[in-house]
Amino acid sequence: MAIDEENVLGENNLEYEELLDGVVNVVRENKELVGDIHREVFPxxxxxxxxxxxxxxxxxxxxxxxxxxxxxxxxxxxxxxxxxxxxxxxxxxxxxxxxxxxxxxxxxxxxxxxxxxICNGCRSPETILSKEKTLFFLKCQQCGAESSVAPIKSGFVAPTGPRNAAT
Missing domain, CATH: 3.30.70.3150 (Alpha-Beta Plaits)
Incomplete structure (x- = not known):
């Protein structure tokens, strides 16, 4: 089966570089096609x-x-x-x-x-942390993913300060 060059390159018979330039220009004009590449920098x-x-x-x-x-x-x-x-x-x-x-x-x-x-799905920092009863949930504003978050568990903390005499 032979490939018809005119159908591949279009009726105008544009060169590959011209087609690629056209796509790049469309992407530059429409930033929402690419998504937000901005990364949050925490101080x-x-x-x-x-x-x-x-x-x-x-x-x-x-x-x-x-x-x-x-x-x-x-x-x-x-x-x-x-x-x-x-x-x-x-x-x-x-x-x-x-x-x-x-x-x-x-x-x-x-x-x-x-x-x-950080969202586990899309790695976006645009998330909301909400509490429902005793569980925390992380909801992503970018992709809509929702996941539970482990609660904060306190471990052993050594007592400090003056000690009481054992009775």
């Missing part, structure tokens, strides 16, 4: 010492706003993973008991983003 944690045995995450609220997550949920995850206690101070900074370096926060925030922010 790195800015950490300061807050006394002898305290670490402060200065841009905690900014990180939460970039992820579109409630600060309380992110704080619970961080404190649970670090095995420590902490709170938001008056300047909306996360004060954590213990000495930590930025890489500690970075690794835990990266794990939080992979588990509670």
């Amino acid at each position: 790195p944690p800015k950490v300061q010492r807050g006394g002898m045995n305290k670490t402060v995450l200065v841009n905690f609220v900014d990180i939460c706003e970039t992820m579109h997550r409630e600060p309380e949920h992110v704080m619970n995850f961080l404190l649970t993973e670090m095995g420590t206690i902490g709170s938001l101070n008056g300047q909306q900074r996360l004060a954590v008991k213990g000495r930590f370096v930025p890489s500690n926060f970075e690794g835990i925030l990266r794990r939080y983003i992979n588990e509670h922010v």
Whole structure:
């Protein structure tokens, strides 16, 4: 079976490069054909010492706003993973008991983003975290996928402070 060159290249007998240029121009004019290639860049944690045995995450609220997550949920995850206690101070900074370096926060925030922010289907950060009864669900705004998210489980935390005498 012979291939009719006129049917393949069209009636105008356009060259391959001209056809390719035409397709590229159509894609450039219609960005919705390609989809959004933009990747969300999360700010790195800015950490300061807050006394002898305290670490402060200065841009905690900014990180939460970039992820579109409630600060309380992110704080619970961080404190649970670090095995420590902490709170938001008056300047909306996360004060954590213990000495930590930025890489500690970075690794835990990266794990939080992979588990509670990024869509498993299309890898988009445009997701919504919702709670139904006792379960959390991650719903993607891009592809519409919905999946359950593992709850934040606290492990063993060593008691700190003065010890009571055994009676």
